[in-house]
Amino acid sequence: MALHIDDLPAAVRAAKRELRSMLPDYRERFAQVQAAMIDEAERIAALRARGEPVIPEIRFEDIVADRVSAAQIALVKARGACVIRNVFDRALVEQWDREIADYVERNDLDTKLQNRAEDKYFGQLASSKPQIYGVYWSKPQVLARQSAELTRARVFLNRLWRAQSEGRVHFDPERVPVYADRLRRRPPGSESLGLSAHCDGGSIERWIEPNFRKVYRHVFSGNWREYDPFDAAWRTDVEEIASPAVCSMFRTFQGWTALTQQGPGDGTLQLVPIANSMVYVLLRALQDDIAEDDLCGAMPGRALSIKPEYHAPLFHALSSIPLMQPGDTVFWHSDVVHAVEDAHRGKGYSNVMYIASAPACAKNDAYLKRQLPSFLKGNSPPDFPADHFEAGFIGRATVGDLTPMGRAQMGLDL
Template identity: 85%
Template sequence: MALHIDDLPAAIRKAKRELRETLPNYKAVFAEVESAMNEEANRIAAVRDRGDAVIPEIQFADIVANRVSPEQIALVKSRGACVFRKVFDQSLVEQWDNDIADYVERNDLDKKLLTRAEDKYFGQLASSKPQIYGVYWSKPQVLARQSDELTQARVFLNRLWKTESEGRVHFDPNHVPVYADRLRRRPPGSESLGLSAHCDGGSVERWIETNFRKVYRHVFSGNWRDYDPFDAAWRTDVEEIASPAVCSMFRTFQGWTALTPQGPGDGTLQLVPIANSMVYILLRALQDDIADDDLCGAMPGRALSIRQEYHPPLFRALSSIPLMQAGDTVFWHSDVIHAVEDAHRGTGYSNVMYIASLPSCAKNDAYLKRQLPSFLEGKSPPDFPADHFEVDFVGRATADDLTPLGRSQMGMNL
């Protein structure tokens, strides 16, 4: 279900009043959180500035062979992000990239982009949008989503979560449904086409909606050290305000697969690798210097913007991901702050397929039923602007391209 709010300023005032009443020492608790966040941000910045990796890196072969150490897992859960190396063979991915280029060129996508539906999701961010293509059903995308490799990688990620708590089983980590998402094809030399720091998966809802409050129950009760970003309790029950590009599914990790080599300076991804940074964001909005009808600039139906004037410690930890090769993947927790570099100063295309990690649950199954007709008809998925570019595209993937695993992941068996 979608959340509807008729009078947002009144709803914000009411929520902040209730949360402050529940946590009368909100100033003192925030002071503790701010101190801890400053320490962690400075620690990450020091690691980054001396040239060491701040995003954990795991060889995909070690996932297959069950050789990932407890120490590696602990670091992934602390940083809320990871890079998997060599998930796909480089030559296969290079062929996929060529096939996608042929697919969009043969079908004159660039001309169609001139008439695309307006996507206001990133509208309040200081930077605009990178070259994201409203393409969902190319054969390489469909093949990658249903691949054994990405399925294994995402099951590994799903299993990092606490799937049973509060007396309930929240999801099945071993089944990975498909969330069809877009492509990025970014040419070298592009300037000021990045994304400012933000979080997806809810903006004002995090303070207002009942189940979001339950997700962050330890934060809002002042017991913030008990908050576990990987506890799935209530995550599959939250309700978002509907908007084009607001994700209706529960993603354990957002992610993308590199189609080309790319790294720092290539207009690529940046992360704040602090898994519990949402604690700071949530409590910051309750402080007295923020107006009673304001949540640090959060807007409904938009990405949750992270701003220097409100959240300065987090920007010290903002770090570009390491050099990625074609076939590598990067994943980040659904609450982790991320951005895209404004300038692409590299020499080649910076191309990716957005493919997230999701588990099976009632919330996700409901979306699959809405998404399946979009696949069969070549339309844009329900969460995205209704461009429907691919309806008549030559070479679009069809049900005949699905394996038995792919059919299951698309929800054809529901």
């Protein structure tokens, strides 16, 4: 279900009154959180300044061989992100990139993009949006999503979560449903096409919607050190405000697969690799310098903006991901702050396929039933602007391109 709010300022004022009454020492608690965030952000910044990696890296072959160490897993859970190397063979991915370029050009997508629907999801961010194409059903995207390799990687990521807690089973980590998402094709030399820092998966809902409050129950009760970003309790029950490009599935990790080589300076992804940084964001909005009807600029149906004037400590940790090769993937926790560099100063295209990690649960199964007709018709999926560019495209994927695993992941067998 979608959350509907008639009088937003009144709802925000009421939420802040209630949350403060539940946490009368909200100032002191926030001071503790702020000190902890400053320390962690400065530690990450120091590592980065020394040229040491701040985003954990895992080899896909180690996932397959079940030899990812406990220390590696602990670091991924602390940072809320990881790069997984060599998920796909480089030659295969380079072929996919050529096929996507041909698919886009053959169907004259650039002309159609001039009439695209505006989702306004990033509308309040200082930087607008990178060159993201409303393409979901090219054969390379469908093949990558249903691949045994990426499925194995996403099951590994799903298992990092506590799928059972509070006396309930929240999801099945072994089943990986498809969440069809878009492409980025960013030419060299593009300027001011990035995204300023933000979080996806809920904006004002995090303070207002009852199940979101249960997700962050330890934060709002003052026991913020007990908050576990990887506890799935209540996350599959939250309700979002409906809006184009607002994800209504539960994703354990957002992610993308590199189609081309790209790294720092190439208009690539940046992360604040602190898994529990949402604690800071939530309590910051309750402080006395924020207007009673304001949540640090959070707006309904939009990305949750993270701003220097409110969240300055987090920006010390904002770091570009390392150099990626075709076939590498990067994943980040659904609450992790992320951004995209404004300028692409590299020499080649910076291309990715957005493919997240999501587990099977009632919330996600319900979305599959809504998404399936979009695949069959070549339309844009329910969470995205209704452009429906691909309905008449030559060469888009069809049911005949699905493997048995692909059929199950698409929900054809539900």
